[in-house]
Amino acid sequence: MGLRPGDVNLASQADMARIGGPPYEYLEVLRREAPVWWNPPPSVDHMHIPCPGFWVLSRYADVDAASKDPSRFSAWENSVLWVDVKENPIALQAQRSGLMGMDPPQHTQYRRLLQPGMTPRRIAALEPFIEAEAAKVIDELASRDRAEFVFDVAAELPMVLLCQMMGVPQEQRREYLRIANNVANVEFAENFEHNMFELYLFLDALVKNSDKLDDDTMLSKYTHGEVDGRALTPDEITQFFVTLSIAGHETTRNTTAHFVRLMDEHPDQRALLLEDLDARLPNAIEEVLRFSPPVMQFCRTATEDVEIGGAAIAKGDKVYLSYISANRDEDVFDDPNRFDIERPNASAHLAFGSGPHFCLGAAVARTQLRCLLGALYRRLPDIALAEPYTPMGSVWFNAITEMPVLTCPHAAGGTGNAGSSEGTQ
Numbered sequence: 001m002g003l004r005p006g007d008v009n010l011a012s013q014a015d016m017a018r019i020g021g022p023p024y025e026y027l028e029v030l031r032r033e034a035p036v037w038w039n040p041p042p043s044v045d046h047m048h049i050p051c052p053g054f055w056v057l058s059r060y061a062d063v064d065a066a067s068k069d070p071s072r073f074s075a076w077e078n079s080v081l082w083v084d085v086k087e088n089p090i091a092l093q094a095q096r097s098g099l100m101g102m103d104p105p106q107h108t109q110y111r112r113l114l115q116p117g118m119t120p121r122r123i124a125a126l127e128p129f130i131e132a133e134a135a136k137v138i139d140e141l142a143s144r145d146r147a148e149f150v151f152d153v154a155a156e157l158p159m160v161l162l163c164q165m166m167g168v169p170q171e172q173r174r175e176y177l178r179i180a181n182n183v184a185n186v187e188f189a190e191n192f193e194h195n196m197f198e199l200y201l202f203l204d205a206l207v208k209n210s211d212k213l214d215d216d217t218m219l220s221k222y223t224h225g226e227v228d229g230r231a232l233t234p235d236e237i238t239q240f241f242v243t244l245s246i247a248g249h250e251t252t253r254n255t256t257a258h259f260v261r262l263m264d265e266h267p268d269q270r271a272l273l274l275e276d277l278d279a280r281l282p283n284a285i286e287e288v289l290r291f292s293p294p295v296m297q298f299c300r301t302a303t304e305d306v307e308i309g310g311a312a313i314a315k316g317d318k319v320y321l322s323y324i325s326a327n328r329d330e331d332v333f334d335d336p337n338r339f340d341i342e343r344p345n346a347s348a349h350l351a352f353g354s355g356p357h358f359c360l361g362a363a364v365a366r367t368q369l370r371c372l373l374g375a376l377y378r379r380l381p382d383i384a385l386a387e388p389y390t391p392m393g394s395v396w397f398n399a400i401t402e403m404p405v406l407t408c409p410h411a412a413g414g415t416g417n418a419g420s421s422e423g424t425q
C-alpha cells in the first residue's frame with residue numbers, strides 16, 4: 001500500500017531516522033492529496049520543549065506566499081522553530097531578540113544593520129581571501145588518501161569566513177568552532193541550553209572587548225551601530241552574532257557535502273560538470289540547493305484565522321514552511337526528482353527562503369561554495385564516497401553527520417558510488 005497523509009510525523013525524530021533522510025515520498029503525497037495538512041504533536045518529545053503540532057504547507061506557491069506575508073504569518077509571535085516557546089519567557093525572549101524571530105518594521109531596521117557586511121562589493125572584496133582559504137582546505141585534503149568530509153573538510157571554510165567577517169581574533173577561532181559546532185547539533189545535544197549559553201558568553205566577551213575596534217569587521221560595525229538614533233546594546237549585538245553563528249555555518253557545510261554526495265551518486269552529471277567546470281558550476285550549485293536543501297523547514301505563527309486551500313488555519317496555529325517539498329513541486333520544476341545540473345530554473349528554489357527573511361548570507365554562501373567546489377573538482381575530480389554516508393535524521397536540517405571519502409579512488413583501489421542507495425535524496 002502507498003503512503004497516506006498522516007503516515008509520517010514531520011516533528012518525529014524517530015520517523016526521520018526510520019526514513020534516513022528527508023521524507024520526499026511522503027511530501028509528494030501531501031502535495032498531491034493534502035497540500036495544507038495538520039501534523040499533530042509527535043508522541044515522543046525529543047527536544048524537551050513541547051511541539052504544538054502545525055499546518056504543513058507543501059506546495060511551492062503556498063510556502064512562498066506565506067513567507068512573503070509576515071503580517072499574517074509571524075516570526076515574532078512564537079518563534080520560527082516547530083516548538084512552542086510561548087510559555088517559556090526566556091526562550092521566547094531569546095528567539096525574539098535574534099533577526100529571524102522579528103517581524104517588520106522592527107525586522108527591517110535590524111536587518112539594515114547587517115546588510116552592509118553582505119553587499120556584493122563587500123563580498124567581492126572578500127573573494128581573494130575566500131579563494132586562498134579554499135585552496136588551503138583542498139591542499140590539506142589532497143595530501144590524504146581518505147578523509148571524513150563533513151567536519152574535517154566542509155566545515156572549515158564557512159567557519160574561517162564567519163570568523164573573518166565577524167572579526168573573531170585568530171587565537172580564539174578554534175574555541176569558537178568547537179562551541180558553534182555544539183550549538184549546531186541542536187536536536188541531539190544532551191545539554192543544548194548549556195551550549196547556547198556558552199556561545200552567548202563567548203560572543204558577549206568579544207562584543208564587550210570590541211569598543212575600540214575601528215575596522216571593516218562586523219564586530220566593529222555593530223559596536224558603533226544604531227537603531228532609531230540609539231546605540232545598540234551589547235545584548236542586541238551579541239544576539240546578532242548568535243544568529244549568524246548558527247545560520248552561516250551548518251547550512252554551507254551541508255550543501256558542500258551534498259554536492260559531493262550527489263556527484264558521486266550521479267556519475268553522468270559529474271562528467272557533464274567536469275567537461276566545463278567553470279561554466280557549469282554555478283547552476284550545479286543551484287540544482288544541489290534545489291534537490292537537497294540543507295534547511296528542511298522554518299515555521300511561522302498565524303496572527304489571524306486564515307484559509308489556505310480549503311484548510312482553516314486558526315489564529316495562533318503554527319505553519320510549517322516545507323522548503324524541501326516546495327523544491328520538488330511538480331507545478332514549478334519539470335520531473336522534480338531528477339537531478340539535473342543544467343535545469344534552466346534550478347535557481348528558483350526556496351532553499352534560502354523568500355520574503356523579508358530571505359537568507360542574508362545567500363551571496364556569501366554562493367561565493368564560498370563556488371570557490372571551494374571549484375578548487376575541489378579541479379584538483380580531485382574523482383573524489384568518491386568511501387562508504388555510505390550517515391544522515392543526521394533531524395526534523396529540521398537535511399544534514400550529514402559523517403561522510404568518508406577517497407580523494408583518488410582509482411589510485412587507492414576504491415569503488416566509488418558508495419552512497420548510491422540514497423539516490424532519491
Ligand code: HEM
Nearest residue numbers: 099100247248251252255352353354357358359360361365
Ligand atoms: C547554503 C547556505 C545557506 C542556506 C541554504 C541558508 C538558508 C537560510 C534560510 C532558509 C533562512 C530563513 C529564510 C526565511 O525564513 O525565509 C536563512 C536566513 C538567514 N541566513 Fe542563511 N543560509 C545559508 C548560508 C548563510 C550564510 C553563509 C550566512 C551568513 C554568513 C547566512 C545568514 C543568514 C541570516 C542572518 C539569516 C536571517 C535573515 C533574516 O531573518 O532576515 N546564511 N538562511
